[in-house]
Amino acid sequence: MALIVQKYGGTSVGDAERIKRVAGRIVAAADAGAQVCVVVSAMGRTTDELTDLAGQISPAPHGRELDMLLTAGERISMALLTMAINELGHEAISFTGSQAGIVTDTSHGKARIVDVRARRVLEALGAGRIVIVAGFQGVSTDFDVTTLGRGGSDTTAVALAAALGADACEIYTDVEGVFTADPRIVPDARKLHAVSYEEMLELSATGAKVLMLRSVEYARNYGVLTHVRSSFTTGDGTWVRAEDERMEQAIISAVAHDTSEAKVTIVGVPDTPGVASSVFRPLADSEINIDMIVQNSSADGRTDISFTLPKDDLRRAGPILDAISDRVGASGVETDSSIGKISLVGAGMKTHPGVAADMFDALADAGINIEIISTSSIRISCVVRASEVERAVRTVHQKFDLAQEAVVREEHPLTATGQIRALRPDAAGSESRGTQ
């Protein structure tokens, strides 16, 4: 008998009617013969509303108490969803993160799962019940209630799927899957049939919001076959799975963008050994995540160091940056919030070195200036003006013909990227069943 873990986000369970609809979907999966374990987020904007309520009481509430507060949200949605399933004549039971055995470290607000002790979940599934588990939450090794941070329910689902040895983890969301670009910016963006864990990691890290980075890491580490799909339609979504060299493979999967970061430049830094550490150690100690870093050597023994960080952290970083500048003897700190980042991601890039050049060409032809570049083996990211981001996304999407199903067989050596394309009939067929 197949065992599947399904995860429904807050929009999918936003009110009583939607909860009933989700219950119908879950029951259909059970009626089709599967054991079903469901992870559910808080209803609609509940988490935001509780956060606002906390803000009325305290500008900086203790993490432990904030977690206690926020976990009320899933308690409500999971109990209601369980009732709705019972109402359809199936036996269901709800478990809090603690009851489901989601054991985390003690970092309130962004706890990491350290163990999943799914005994109660397995027993309930074995007794023929549909199991509903609160997403986003766990219990710490100190027996306190913890939360996993934004998007944590995805991680709960993937972790449970791994612990239960589930056949698949279905992430239901309000979009139909992973697209070649944001369809709001690129109208002919195409839903992808499948991406590798590595590609999804890069996409999640560079602005695609469909799956949280940590859940993808977890899926990769435990080999959880993940299916991102819409809770409002029945079509296939996007499969996230291990890269398989025997499969046909696109060179480029998608272009992601992100306008949530700001650029900081420390100007006139003495170009001496250890200076980078002096700059970045204090930021790391304050848990400020630095993304792209560029340092140019210069003739006069001084250099500018630029990097990006989340705009949300900019205010907190301010005094730290000033202190760094003083300590290393730099001339000053410049910040720029009007930037955006576009990233091209594709597993096939590893073996096709022309991709970066093609991307830079396309942006240059469109008159878009690149301020910072960073690359991994399967990603190229460029910082551009924020006002140019949408045009940059469209330009790159078109340059690589991403609206077309572009696949490359390993036996087809290429000299230029994105020039040779082959339709993959089976994948195209499944795409056409989508409700895009």
Next chain:
Amino acid sequence: MALIVQKYGGTSVGDAERIKRVAGRIVAAADAGAQVCVVVSAMGRTTDELTDLAGQISPAPHGRELDMLLTAGERISMALLTMAINELGHEAISFTGSQAGIVTDTSHGKARIVDVRARRVLEALGAGRIVIVAGFQGVSTDFDVTTLGRGGSDTTAVALAAALGADACEIYTDVEGVFTADPRIVPDARKLHAVSYEEMLELSATGAKVLMLRSVEYARNYGVLTHVRSSFTTGDGTWVRAEDERMEQAIISAVAHDTSEAKVTIVGVPDTPGVASSVFRPLADSEINIDMIVQNSSADGRTDISFTLPKDDLRRAGPILDAISDRVGASGVETDSSIGKISLVGAGMKTHPGVAADMFDALADAGINIEIISTSSIRISCVVRASEVERAVRTVHQKFDLAQEAVVREEHPLTATGQIRALRPDAAGSESRGTQ
């Protein structure tokens, strides 16, 4: 160092401003040198709203899931209250019912506390923290979340006070204490300085809503000194404590009323041994609480059996009553929802047999017909027409001069009830500090 348990109801923590005010009150108690453990209910109408939400999903939700849902309410209020105390510079920590060691049986929706394992609470108090505990909830011996039923937070507070060996349990509410009658009906009703556990039990059982019956039972069984007082004023409320023969004692403490019951009469029941059991066993098996029972013998070997039960249970009781009537060969079942009950309660009644006669006289003089009478050693209850209840309360309140501080010393033998009165200066003094 004194250790006090305080309990705040839903109205007292109805919004962010009120939560901050309650936090101030708690901190004041701590600053005065006490160890403080606080039990808190869900904010305002939260529990009702969650119940409504469940009703939109399922007309009869499973008890386990309903409990899971409802316990979200205290989770929110307790976290916010803890944040508010932290904001005032005191260290506070919140515990769920489960974390506070409130262990119950498995009766969802009306669980009974079977044990209090307050290790974590004691440790936190010992570490100088103010402890906030979710009222109304516990964890069952099967490790499921349970609720204690309406008013259950009072019971949580008293049970914790007993387990912690607290010096007092303060129940903060939206009234100033226990009154000689409902002040909305009797404008000159007087706040009582103290009542015995037994009196409070009778008052709670006969319609006084200020303390739930079960919490009073718990307080009596464990000798918890309880103080019912207003969360909006600073005056003394009413002490609930063990009866002390050495103390001055009023013959009558208060008159309570209750219009939530209906009267059922099974007409023409054969007057044979075992017939009462045939009538009441099926109702007991359906967990319908029967209150006053009257059976008159009659000449023709048939009798009418009348009793009262909660109006809320009337519909559920209907088919059971019809079946009973058929089985015992009665002529039929009559129900009457237009009744009310008034009860006179006083520990001094035990040694003063004239009270009942005085009460019946007063009602007769006022032209109010008594339909059923029942008595205990410290209570007399009469069923009258619902439309006559308020007038009956005022009549009896006046007959026994309850607006005046009426006390009787044990060394003052009485022949007639309510005729000899003596002011108790110390009590009168404390009353005048009230903010009535």
